[in-house]
Amino acid sequence: MDTIGDFLTRIRNAGMAKHDRLDIPSSKSRVGIAKILEDKGYIRSFKVAKDNKQGLMRVYLKYDKEGNHVISQVHRISKPSRRVYIRSNEIKPVRSGFGLSVLSTNKGIISGDDAANQNVGGELLFEMW
Numbered sequence: 177m178d179t180i181g182d183f184l185t186r187i188r189n190a191g192m193a194k195h196d197r198l199d200i201p202s203s204k205s206r207v208g209i210a211k212i213l214e215d216k217g218y219i220r221s222f223k224v225a226k227d228n229k230q231g232l233m234r235v236y237l238k239y240d241k242e243g244n245h246v247i248s249q250v251h252r253i254s255k256p257s258r259r260v261y262i263r264s265n266e267i268k269p270v271r272s273g274f275g276l277s278v279l280s281t282n283k284g285i286i287s288g289d290d291a292a293n294q295n296v297g298g299e300l301l302f303e304m305w
Contacts, residue, residue: 199235
């Protein structure tokens with residue numbers, strides 16, 4: 177199962193339905209992605225609550241002044257059926273710097289800008305704007 181793709185789809189669908197928050201099972205990769213989305217301003221915040229299983233993550237969505245979801249598009253690049261790896265010099269800005277790319281590297285899950293600054297490459301997970 178593609179847990180990252182499921183996470184991104186749930187965020188996109190909840191934003192289109194104008195929900196205030198979203199509850200989803202937690203994992204280390206989902207928490208890493210949520211931290212990046214919070215830092216870059218694509219979600220308001222998130223919390224992780226412990227339960228008897230794997231934990232529950234509550235993501236609070238963000239909207240602009242007109243009430244539109246700030247995430248308009250999400251493109252999953254690397255999939256379980258086709259992994260895509262890039263070097264640090266191959267990282268390009270998304271939408272002329274107005275978008276976000278997220279990579280899974282040996283230093284953890286980081287944004288494309290941070291990966292280029294740290295001179296590390298890895299698996300290109302997705303792009304969003």
